[in-house]
Amino acid sequence: MKRPSGDTALAKIIVVTSGKGGVGKTTSSAAIGTGIALKGFKTVIIDFDVGLRNLDLIMGCERRVVYDFVNVINKEATLTQALIKDKRTKDLFILPASQTRDKDALTQEGVQGVLEELAKDFDYIICDSPAGIEKGAQMALYFADAAIVVTNPEVSSVRDSDRILGILQSKSRRAEEGKEPIEEHLLLTRYHPERVALGEMLSVSDVEDILAIPLLGVIPESEAVLKASNQGTPVILDTESAAGLAYMDAVDRLMGEERPLRFLDVQKKGFFKRLLGG
């Protein structure tokens, strides 16, 4: 398949970010990175969560980690030594985070060097951001061309998403150099159609109205996500599950294809649920 940016050796850098912690960034990075690789693009997912490495577990490669991102920056290992080739999906690689407690282990020049080297070889670089809006999150988004803003339909997550949008617009390399702004995509996760129908939870259109950025997808709350993480398989490979299919739709949209939203309707499950307003 063709490189996304034409013939120049330039990978597209996508940051998966949120401000608020625990909303589904790592789950989404693993799913979307896998989905892009399934389309035939050479893809690497980088864990930027220094000290809290977890992408390796979600991708099921935790026992194959030898070197990490910080080792490469410090020239203690080469990229080739540190990159882990995914066992299931062709064209997919993982660069694990360091377990060091030194939060300053990632330097801007160091990160830039690694990204430039990866860009020679890869079509897509997915950056799984740590939570927060401070240094770690800013490092993960600094060099991005596009951002996937992972949001839960809940007040503090929506507000933090707006804060991270502010940082994407002012503290990224594109902003500082006055280039075309980072592409913004909203990914709404852990969506409960039943609770939205009851008026207990913000709806897709509520969140779209507030954040006013294009919607990439809606991932329903799904038991399949926990099951996938237990097994160390990205949930997008579970094509029986609503969450897996919703992630695949999101990847298709990221590639410019049109996909109608699905899994937003309340599942009607017989008389009792109907009686309770389900």
Next chain:
Amino acid sequence: MGIFDYFKSKSEPSSASVAKDRLQIIVAHERSKRKQPDYLPQMQQEIIDVIRKYVKVGSEDVQIQLENIEDCSILEVNVTLPDN
């Protein structure tokens, strides 16, 4: 429609719509603050200090706002003077 919807329809707005209203207000507020120049907080403080040199006012009696309407920025200074 379930029985819960039946009762709900007569009561106050849903909690989701309260959340939406509150978010729209705070996000608009925080966005307008982000667009303010970095020097604004210090300039505000200095304006307050100058006013206080002449009139005895509390810091909450001086409201300073920078508003952007299309391509025009308006600095609005509102001072509530004490009664004589």
